[in-house]
Amino acid sequence: DTEVTQTPKHLVMGMTNKKSLKCEQHMGHRAMYWYKQKAKKPPELMFVYSYEKLSINESVPSRFSPECPNSSLLNLHLHALQPEDSALYLCASSQPGGNYGYTFGSGTRLTVV
Amino acid sequence: AQSVTQLDSHVSVSEGTPVLLRCNYSSSYSPSLFWYVQHPNKGLQLLLKYTSAATLVKGINGFEAEFKKSETSFHLTKPSAHMSDAAEYFCVVSSMNRDDKIIFGKGTRLHILP
Numbered sequence: 001d002t003e004v005t006q007t008p009k010h011l012v013m014g015m016t017n018k019k020s021l022k023c024e025q026h027m028g029h030r031a032m033y034w035y036k037q038k039a040k041k042p043p044e045l046m047f048v049y050s051y052e053k054l055s056i057n058e059s060v061p062s063r064f065s066p067e068c069p070n071s072s073l074l075n076l077h078l079h080a081l082q083p084e085d086s087a088l089y090l091c092a093s094s095q096p097g098g099n100y101g102y103t104f105g106s107g108t109r110l111t112v113v
Numbered sequence: 114a115q116s117v118t119q120l121d122s123h124v125s126v127s128e129g130t131p132v133l134l135r136c137n138y139s140s141s142y143s144p145s146l147f148w149y150v151q152h153p154n155k156g157l158q159l160l161l162k163y164t165s166a167a168t169l170v171k172g173i174n175g176f177e178a179e180f181k182k183s184e185t186s187f188h189l190t191k192p193s194a195h196m197s198d199a200a201e202y203f204c205v206v207s208s209m210n211r212d213d214k215i216i217f218g219k220g221t222r223l224h225i226l227p
Contacts, residue, residue: 004156042203042217043157056214090156098207098215099145099164104156 006105023091119218132191136204145207
């Protein structure tokens, strides 16, 4: 299995809702990532988990809460989002160290209304 | 600090003609370099990577890139463009701190003319 699977593919949520994005990989990768991508821009790093521990938080607002339950799963919990948080959210995985190349999921298209 | 510059925000080529997407990097060490492709509303796919082995790297879908340390470049080429190559391409460099970060260029949109 050489894929990163993200669910849901599309999500529309109100500003008072709570929702979660899910990401799964079975390649034995021990680093997992959340990225946010706005239209016509490169992805922006949000969080990095290495060996199931949060290693990088790029000063992301607390309305985004990551979770790594085990080495194959990564969640992003969303609460009280703003319309400007609407974007494509990408999950990726790799071996730790940054030199091996990432495998990206297809993303979740999030719209906050 | 390391950085990566994609010299063209848009490139247009005719189907069947060569593709050249330019990337220059800045780094005080020997970096790992990558090219990713992103089709509309899709995730990113790794095309190829350079990690200090052969300087000419072959990737998927007929793409290749050459690492030139003297020019600090890692340009992406393909001999003959296909309509399916129309997409956004990102040049990426690994972080000096080896801290699992990678640094993206701003991207080049490749348009294929029939």
